[in-house]
Amino acid sequence: MLQKLRDRTSGWAATIVIGLLTLPFLLVVDQGYLGGVGANSVAQVKAPPTWWAGAPSWWPASMLWRHEEVSTDEFRQRFEQERMRQRQAQGDDFDPRAFESLENKRTVLDSLIDEKALLLAAERAGVVVGDVAVRDYIQGMPAFQVDGRFDATRYQLALSSQMPPQTPRQFEALVRQSLQQSLLPTGIATSTFATDAEVDRIVRLADETRDAQVALLPPHEEDTAEVTDAQAQAWYDAHKGDFMRPETVTIEYVEVGPEQVPAPEQADEATLRSRYEEEKARFVEPERRLASHILIRVDADADAATRKAAEEKAARLAEEAAADGADFAALARANSEDPGSREDGGDLGWVEQGVMVAPFEEALFAMQPGQVRGPVQTDFGYHVLQLRQVEAGAQEPFEQVREELAREQAQADRERAYSELTGRLTDVIYQNPSTLDSAARETGLQVQKLGPFSRDQTIGVAASPEVKRAAFSESLIEDGTASDPIEIGPSHSVVIRVIDHAPEEPRPLAEVRDTVVAAVRADRRGKAAVAAAEALVERLRAGEALADVAAAANAEVVPLDGLPRGAPVPTAAANDVLFEAALPVEGTPSVGRFGLEDGRQAVFVLTAVHPGDPAKLTPEQRTQLRAQLAQIDGTAAADDYVRRLRERFIVVVEESQL
Template identity: 70%
Template sequence: MLQKLRERSSGWVATIIIGLLMIPFVFVVDQSYLGGMGANNVAQVKAPPAWWPGAPAWWPVSMLWEHEEVSGDEFRQRFEQERMRQREAMGDQFDPRQFESAENKRRVLEQLVDEKALVLAARRAGVTVSDAALREYIRQIPAFQADGKFDATRYQLALASQVPPLPPRRFEDMVRQGLMQSLIPSGLAASAFATDAEVDRLLRLSAETRDVEVALLPLPEEDAAPVSDEETRAWYEGHRADYLRPETVTIEYVEVDAAQLPEPAPADEATLRRRYEEEKSRFVEPERRLASHILVRVEPDADEAARKAAEEKAQRLAAQARAEGADFAALAREHSEDPGSRDAGGDLGWVERGTMVAPFEEALFAMQPGEVRGPVQTDFGYHVLQLREVSTGKQVPFEEVREELAREHAQAERERAYSELSGRLTDLVYQNPSTLEPAAKAVGLEVRRLGPFSRDEATGIAAAPEVKRAAFSEILIEDGTASDPIELGPNRSVVLRVVEHTPEQARPLEEVRDQVVAAVRADRRARAAAEAAEALVKRLQAGEALAEVAAAAGAEVTPLPGLPRGAPVPTPQVNRAVFEAEAPAEGKPSAGRVALPDGRQVLYVVTAVHPGNPEELPAEQRQQVRRQLAELDGAAAADAYVRQLRQRFRVEVREEQL
């Protein structure tokens, strides 16, 4: 029987049976094994094998395609990093709910997809990062250095301090991948250059000035024609965003403030004396040393010969200062190159530890009174030191620090009482986070209510950025539970709960009808101003002088000879329009108009264009412009490379996973 089964299993019938059995298996295995996207991933970048560029994307050929995945964890980590970056950059203006928009999520995902496309392209191009190059790059990271050199201990501590801790092997893999994905675009960026013709053209444009005349036209009389219901309704429907009632919340909160707690009982004499004995080392006057020096300065970029000459000079001065009967002050006045102490005979006054650079301080505090030592090398040059006197540290008696100890004891007691009270309140709130009343009553504090208020109209404690951020956070609004303690300052915190929430919503037309009618009238007036200004521009283009046209419109002409590009004169909008206008033809000025934000119109006439002169720019600044232009071109080339990759590769995104 078994032999017959073995014989039958080797034929074409068995092949068909095995194929049929594999069909359901295809639908249950992780698609990533078959070249598809894994269940926990949000995006995939795929490319056909390099040796078969035209390979179809259907299975089983898709298994040959190369791919890079953006995992859900990777996306969430990057999204949180971007949240922290924006919160730090925007401060109080950061809106956590607005940040959660689909546009923001897609923007972060697009960055990750670009990175994966670069990794895939680098691997297909055979780009590798050697272990030696990886080690050298990591050794150059400032966070891992001490005194300018790589510190293995600091490296380990920095990785261990991450949340969660980052194993060195994983960090090295991350750095290796980052170097791989950046090698080609950074090479493209570094290969960019700017020709003399490009630099000259940029300089002529950037330094260009124009002779201009402008006239600010008065607004037409306000439109007194009635506004129909149809016009009102149409304007309201087209500008609903202008008539929104802002999102508001009402909160209840409990505040704990050490400044409002009862004053602690004064410490008795025994307590203060015990504190003094325990902290006796604090009340010791530091050792001080009365010193003088002679400085032979060495510039940071000095060559070895100059350094050697300075050292030999300092050695000679040290020998002279040690000679019997030598006048150190006279030598300092004659030879020291320290302008701050030279005229005082090198006198530095009383020096305490921590006030001088390390080599200077180590030498000075190892000397005996009357000793001369040197040369001592520092970043400033070579010093010859003289120690004139030593004042040893002495114990400050209890009576002189009693008041200080009493203040410190009172502050410590106040902080202890605050910590105990806030800790107890927090514990009680965590036991029943759906209300603050029982916890506040148990600790003898008051539950207060504030609101409703919007983000822009928050007052009192809600004006604090931390409170506002929590009050409008999605989790507190949806759950209705108490927040974690929010620190408002030293020994001051608050716990809050959102009790009412009204989302942003359109105000009804009847409520804002007067505003809508006013907006319609303002729009009519602005359009009438634009039509009138356009008619005047046609007269200018026909050859009439601006002075005549402006006078007829009741406006004055302001000449602006030599107007530079980019200057906010007369306004940024007008300056931009003036330099976007065509250069005037022979005997025919270039004319136009610009609408200001308040609806008024500005007429302008460009009478002459004066290109910048590249020859006037110093060589050093010209070279800087060349570098900047090359950097811009390089960045554009790198960006174009990424865009081209996105067109060559296939990108799949799971929107529902964002």
């Protein structure tokens, strides 16, 4: 019955039936299903049901569609990750204002949309990632390994150091989803292959060499003909971008740095002792405990019976380990399911507080040396603990840390003085942001002037990218008000105000006429050189010998035998021309010309083409090349798969949420 209904759910009749069935849900339908994006989403990827590929996207049939949303929080987190990546890659050249462009936001959003499309496709294809695959993947990650083996302590530390911190269960869910998304494109990418015929064709092309005779023509004669006013004006109008006066600003600024902040007085003994008492806990060696454990692992989705059996096994092992003469290490090697410590007899090394998960740590730090306790339940399963040794913390005396305290106090005093001076400066400027004079007088600082300077110039405080970005920002230029303090170094900042701005504009023709005339003459000379070279090429095509043509043009002939593809000889561009030239045919020379970087021209005759020899490949080289070609094809196929997914699904983007 159900199969018959499914077979008939297509066409206009099915649409009407489904419409009638879904009418009762009108009052509770989510607006996201009606085609819009929710208030907490940036984008939505929608796919029709697998059993009705032609389902319309309009309501009420749209209620049958599956969808995945890109939440605003998800987008912002990924965008911040990209910001950090680019800031790290670009260093001082990173421009936070430019990074906030809509183009960058769409690039980040597109990657998230691709991931959601892949997730939908995986679900529709019935892709499921098992617990064993997740566990094996995590244990194989180098970040969680010590000496090539998974280490539970490092795993916990890595997760707890994330922002925000993650539990193992949360991380496993993330890994599971990532694997589910990647399995299909990875399968496509790894399913491609290259045939021997393809390898041979690539070798023939890539290793091809060519023999040519090249005549290097002498520089064309200088153009000394008159450049009329009309010619100069026409060139100027067509190339105004070449004659621009750069945008410049002139700023005034007040600097607060080491030279402006008075040096603090040396802290007295009482201050240092008071600081020591307040921060005594810093100078205590933490208590450490030498521990071992046996883990009976339980998966997160295990049923009650499985959990009960694991708990009972851990309890039995705890009794055995606590018995007189028991060998805890031997029990661990035989029973523990922690691959990071099992071969070492369950040894976890020295453990400090704040390292392990809470239940484990609470039990361990409540034990006495030599004691065995268990079972202790955590997210990993059930543990049997053995405390082998305790190393108590020790307090460092004041005299031992006095110098460190003095340095820290001096630094704190300098920072406090800097903050107070910067705060006073800022408060006064906020009262009258249209000038720096009054603020400078009240703080005893000096107003300095810099400029005019352009975006490309690096002078004074404008060598700081942050200062330059602020100086050329629209808000400071238009308002003429002072900036917020701009940090240009540790405890070193400036407040700037733009006092003059000259926008980018073309220099008048009268000012650049000599440059324009030179450009016109250089252009005419270049065109004349090309025309002369083309005339020589026509003579070569007509059958004249290159030696005769070169002698008549007073050109130097250079043989280029065995020229490899891609070599920058005579230049990279010239090499491209030589390898794009038609193959020489008996009785018909392959000729052409190319330009050199110094403006000279060259004409050539291609005399022979030598394809690469696939027989020279060793078996290892052939295998490696085949793998490289397969990888290239596989990557292209996976990219094409993702692109076609987006074409099959409906993607709705709410740019106002970006």
